[in-house]
Amino acid sequence: MGEKQFNQIIKEGFSSLSPGQKRVAEYIKGHMDEGALHTAYQIGKKAGVSETTVIRLAYALGFSGFSDLQEKVRRDWLENKQASQTEVSAAIDTTEESQLFETVIQREKSILEQLLNQGSSEDLWVAVDKIVQADRIFIGGFGSSFAAAYWFYYSLRQLRENVSISTPTGFMPEDVSEFTEKSLVIVFSFPRYRNDSLKLVNSAKQQKAGVLAITNRQLSPVGQIAELTLTTEEQIESSHNSISSAITLLEVLIAGIHHKDEERISSRQQKLERIYANHGLFIE
Structure with a gap:
């Protein structure tokens, strides 16, 4: 159980955010890969707000700036990427009966590993x-x-x-x-x-x-x-x-x-x- 993850930071500060900042927070939360790699302008465009709103979100959540927020998102995304990649429930092929049970077990294993990483x-x-x-x-x-x-x-x-x-x-x-x-x-x-x-x-x-x-x-x-x-x-x-x-x-x-x-x-x-x-x- 490590340091506080980005989703927890959002949750704790969510009620005090402006409507525009909430849209950005929810967008990054649902698109961690884009939050980790895209510019403030690109994220704002996807979330339907201005670049300034994205930058203000960083300050509102206690970061020193957007680059600081993005570095936190990037670390969380990379830590969780491996577990997420093993999530294969959508790829279960019912015709491959010999692999079905193993696939389900691997999916559950990845979820439990994620639980360990995300917890506080x-x-x-x-x-x-x-x-x-x-x-x-x-x-x-x-x-x-x-x-x-x-x-x-x-x-x-x-x-x-x-x-x-x-x-x-x-x-x-x-x-x-x-x-x-x-x-x-x-x-x-x-x-x-x-x-x-x-x-x-x-x-x-x-x-x-x-x-x-x-x-x-x-x-x-x-x-x-x-x-x-x-x-x-x-x-x-x-x-x-x-x-x-x-x-x-x-x-x-x-x-x-x-x-x-x-x-x-x-x-x-x-x-x-x-x-x-x-x-x-x-x-x-």
Whole structure:
């Protein structure tokens, strides 16, 4: 988990940018190769803004100038290029049956390598602290995003109390009516993005609850407005969203929670084991 990547810098400063600067930021974010190689004038023309707006974006994001911004984009692009080049989901040839499974595994491997490169240890520890310190946690995942949300809900219930979850199709206002500034909402949002995710984030913010988004990119709809955003496939261009990257990210969080809250977790798990034994829940 290295230094902060360009997409994270954009996410943190996005809300303060002018409309034109936002267009440039989104354009570079989606075209890192052009951002790494083209001039400010060329980028501005592609984004539909002036060269001056491109230069002002660099200053707005804390760079000393456009060349400084471009050098950061170039480093990130080159670091991620190798992993991105191995993304071959669009090239899977169903007629080559002997290579199909190997191709899928290689694709998943490239996604996990990208997850390692793009992550921020600081953000992960902030997320862990928020989860440990929250008085209650509500997990939201809608549609296909519910699968990863439920996995985390089930795992987190083994570690702490006061954890609840939405349904795959929505949530009730009563579910979030008792949130306070000490509560935490964790929203899973992967394409196609559901409106319920935005509704949940806005409901949480109205009650001053913390919001952690787990999504595929920093500038996804919930990624832009969440207090903290963790991403899975930031630089991978694919119509397929890997469940393995989401679960791996959650495994990292679980490991961090174990490290930070070991004593309380041990006490809870001992209590749960007694209950499981009394109910004869497991075969072994």
